[in-house]
Amino acid sequence: MPERSKRLLLVAAVILASLPTLTSGQTPAPAKKLPAGPPSPQSTHYPILLLAVGNNPMWSLRIGQKGPERLDRTGYPPIPLEPAEVTHEAAADSWTYHAKDSATGAAVAVHLTREACSDATDDTLNPAPPPAAKYSFRASVDHAQIGSLTGCARIAAELFPKINNQPDDEEDGDKKKPPVPTVANFKPPIAVAYLNSAGNVVLSSGPKKKIAAQAGIELALSHDGKKLLYTRSDSKSSPDRTIVLYDFDSGKSLELMHGMVRQAFWSPDDGRIAFLKAVDRSWQVWSFYSSMPEAAALFSSQSVNSLHGWGDNHTVLATDMENAYWLSEDNQQQSVALKDIYGPAFQIRSSDTLRVNPVNPDLLLISADYLSAPAGAAVDSMGLAAGFFLYELRSKRRVTLCPPEQSGHSAEWSRDGLQVFFTGSDSSHRPVTYRIFWDSTGLQRSLTASDYVIGQ
Numbered sequence: 001m002p003e004r005s006k007r008l009l010l011v012a013a014v015i016l017a018s019l020p021t022l023t024s025g026q027t028p029a030p031a032k033k034l035p036a037g038p039p040s041p042q043s044t045h046y047p048i049l050l051l052a053v054g055n056n057p058m059w060s061l062r063i064g065q066k067g068p069e070r071l072d073r074t075g076y077p078p079i080p081l082e083p084a085e086v087t088h089e090a091a092a093d094s095w096t097y098h099a100k101d102s103a104t105g106a107a108v109a110v111h112l113t114r115e116a117c118s119d120a121t122d123d124t125l126n127p128a129p130p131p132a133a134k135y136s137f138r139a140s141v142d143h144a145q146i147g148s149l150t151g152c153a154r155i156a157a158e159l160f161p162k163i164n165n166q167p168d169d170e171e172d173g174d175k176k177k178p179p180v181p182t183v184a185n186f187k188p189p190i191a192v193a194y195l196n197s198a199g200n201v202v203l204s205s206g207p208k209k210k211i212a213a214q215a216g217i218e219l220a221l222s223h224d225g226k227k228l229l230y231t232r233s234d235s236k237s238s239p240d241r242t243i244v245l246y247d248f249d250s251g252k253s254l255e256l257m258h259g260m261v262r263q264a265f266w267s268p269d270d271g272r273i274a275f276l277k278a279v280d281r282s283w284q285v286w287s288f289y290s291s292m293p294e295a296a297a298l299f300s301s302q303s304v305n306s307l308h309g310w311g312d313n314h315t316v317l318a319t320d321m322e323n324a325y326w327l328s329e330d331n332q333q334q335s336v337a338l339k340d341i342y343g344p345a346f347q348i349r350s351s352d353t354l355r356v357n358p359v360n361p362d363l364l365l366i367s368a369d370y371l372s373a374p375a376g377a378a379v380d381s382m383g384l385a386a387g388f389f390l391y392e393l394r395s396k397r398r399v400t401l402c403p404p405e406q407s408g409h410s411a412e413w414s415r416d417g418l419q420v421f422f423t424g425s426d427s428s429h430r431p432v433t434y435r436i437f438w439d440s441t442g443l444q445r446s447l448t449a450s451d452y453v454i455g456q
Helices: 003-018 338-342
Strands: 050-055 058-063 068-073 079-089 094-101 107-114 137-143 147-155 191-195 201-205 208-213 217-221 227-233 241-247 253-259 261-266 272-279 282-289 297-304 306-312 315-319 323-328 334-337 353-356 363-370 386-392 398-400 409-413 419-425 431-437 444-447 450-454
Touching (some): 050 107, 050 137, 191 217, 208 241, 217 261, 217 450, 241 261, 253 272, 261 306, 282 315, 297 323, 315 353, 323 338, 334 338, 338 363, 353 409, 386 409, 431 450
Antiparallel strands (some): 058 068, 094 107, 107 137, 137 147, 191 450, 201 208, 272 282, 282 297, 306 315, 323 334, 353 363, 419 431
16 A cells, blocks of 8 residues: 555544444534624615705705704804714615714704605806716705705715724823814915004005004005005093094005094995994994095984994994894894894904904804803903804804904905904914915914904
8 A cells, every 4th residue: 555545544533533423323513603693784884975965045964974064154154963862764765864063062963855856956066067967866854943954965976075994082181273264265365454563553555554554543555556545543631532544556545534433344346434423422333435524424413432344335344232133224123132143152342343244145254252251262451251153143153253362353255255364362472363275174374463454
């Protein structure tokens, strides 16, 4: 017998010897059953990486791996969303995604149904919108403050970052990265005015800077950035003031109004100037054509404390201690209670400023003192801290925009309505102008100055 065959027979004999011996009539013992595990989870989160859009009004909403991420509306800052539970109705092939408005805590529900949809015609997040046939879902959004939005949805994996399978270090606060700015198409101002560290009124247009006055308050810059209005106090012992017009090109100043006057503002077309004038111990809004200050006339007989600028070429925004008024020359005024605008976090003062967004009259930017200063905010000698917030008139949605570590005041819109410039302070307690995007991202120091206003 060959040697290799002998070795194979020897191995087989060893294996057989190790097996248990069965006696006659004995059957093999049944194999042990492993314990049954839990049933496989059935995901209700489908489809993922989806974009919902609508056109009346224009809106879009992203649904990512964890659920709804962000709601965008034309003319408003994006709303970050915190995803919650998802329900799936298999019979109707529909899904309901629940979420929360990260800024206000308002409940949000996104309902999707798998069916062809043609209600959306402008995919605002895609430069080449897909044909209607590619919208394979009907979508609706219900926001407890904003209301209901309807439209269509499609799979949109190209709009989301690549999936990262690494675990999130959410519990490590030190490693948490700041939010990524969602504003990309903003335009930095090229014509601005401000008070420098010496208190001088400075007008800057492009690379050129000129000192318009040694002192002044209540700056207002024309939309072409060439003409500056400011208020000058004429005496320490008298309440009389002068509204002055400074021309950048000529470097000359012209006194427009004198007496109990203040807070001059340019109309959106720079054709008119509105200001406050004291008449019979009450402040009223007056106006004149910018080339005819001698023809100033009463704009509205409503008694107010502060003027905040023009809403359009025929309407101004003013306040007393109780209401905000939209005043027009045809007496079709509207008002909103300030307590509804300010809410529980801010207090009403005559020194507050309200600014209408340049591209959306429904959106206000309000600078006011906190009722209770946030932890870490810089406070004055009286323990007060100032901040600023956004308020939507129709939805009554209120979002604090001021960084919690700052005491910010005199907040102003950029002309594109995407940026906010405000006066804060640095570590040496010097007034500093900062910029922040309207979605609370992109905070950066601009220059050592205060009372920053923008023309162009």
